[in-house]
Amino acid sequence: MDRAHIARRLGCPVVLVGLMGAGKTTIGRRLALRLGWDFRDSDHEVEAAAGRSVSDIFADFGEASFRDGERRVIGRLMEESGSSVIALGGGAFINEETRALIRQKALSVWLKADIDTLMERVSRRDTRPLLQTEDPRAVMEKLLAERSPIYAQADIHVTSPGTPHDAGVAAIIEAMAARVEAQGR
Numbered sequence: 001m002d003r004a005h006i007a008r009r010l011g012c013p014v015v016l017v018g019l020m021g022a023g024k025t026t027i028g029r030r031l032a033l034r035l036g037w038d039f040r041d042s043d044h045e046v047e048a049a050a051g052r053s054v055s056d057i058f059a060d061f062g063e064a065s066f067r068d069g070e071r072r073v074i075g076r077l078m079e080e081s082g083s084s085v086i087a088l089g090g091g092a093f094i095n096e097e098t099r100a101l102i103r104q105k106a107l108s109v110w111l112k113a114d115i116d117t118l119m120e121r122v123s124r125r126d127t128r129p130l131l132q133t134e135d136p137r138a139v140m141e142k143l144l145a146e147r148s149p150i151y152a153q154a155d156i157h158v159t160s161p162g163t164p165h166d167a168g169v170a171a172i173i174e175a176m177a178a179r180v181e182a183q184g185r
């Protein structure tokens with residue numbers, strides 16, 4: 001089945017979930033390019049709406065305010081988005097209301113990676129407020145343990161490989177094709 005066929009037949013947005021550093025933004029952008037679809041990122045949408053960075057929203061208004069903005073932005077994206085790839089912030093799928101909406105309106109993909117890979121990737125930037133602590137690895141281990149059973153509710157699970165990025169994109173397209181075939185479309 002070719003990409004154009006899969007893209008036409010799926011008929012709903014693809015939403016990427018998973019921990020910080022899983023590659024949702026990076027892989028999501030490339031996946032959208034390959035499918036010829038729009039790309040949206042919930043972190044970027046919240047930043048645009050607030051006129052400040054995720055770090056500044058946490059610092060100025062607190063995490064609860066960020067979570068509220070995130071929930072509202074995703075509600076809007078789910079209304080607007082036809083054929084699009086949407087990368088979520090790492091904590092967005094944990095919200096029950098958001099999760100129910102995504103499960104109803106989109107194909108969700110859990111991008112998985114092991115703790116060493118995640119740590120290596122997130123250590124390159126200091127833009128993630130939850131990791132600005134003495135022991136970011138302990139925070140990530142805790143989040144991985146707490147959140148994995150929830151991310152596991154996503155429709156498709158894809159291990160986000162080391163390199164190249166395109167292997168991650170190909171794995172998602174393959175999983176999308178399997179889903180389209182299973183739907184008999």
Ligand SMILES: Nc1ncnc2c1ncn2[C@@H]1O[C@H](COP(=O)(O)OP(=O)(O)OP(=O)(O)O)[C@@H](O)[C@H]1O
Pocket residue numbers: 018019020021022023024025026027043087088089090121122124128160161162163164165168
């Ligand atoms: N194979 C790969 N797949 C995905 N990302 C990779 C890969 N190799 C390296 N990276 C790098 O990992 C970093 C983190 O990726 P990215 O920002 O896409 O994660 P994220 O899941 O969107 O995280 P967050 O939840 O914080 O938004 C980026 O710098 C990206 O280039």
Ligand SMILES: O=C(O)C1=C[C@@H](O)[C@@H](O)[C@H](O)C1
Pocket residue numbers: 019020043054088089090091092127128129130
């Ligand atoms: O995993 C999380 O809770 C977060 C992930 C990032 O994408 C941002 O949404 C923010 O830094 C919080």
Ligand SMILES: [Mg+2]
Pocket residue numbers: 024025026041043087088089
């Ligand atoms: Mg991201």
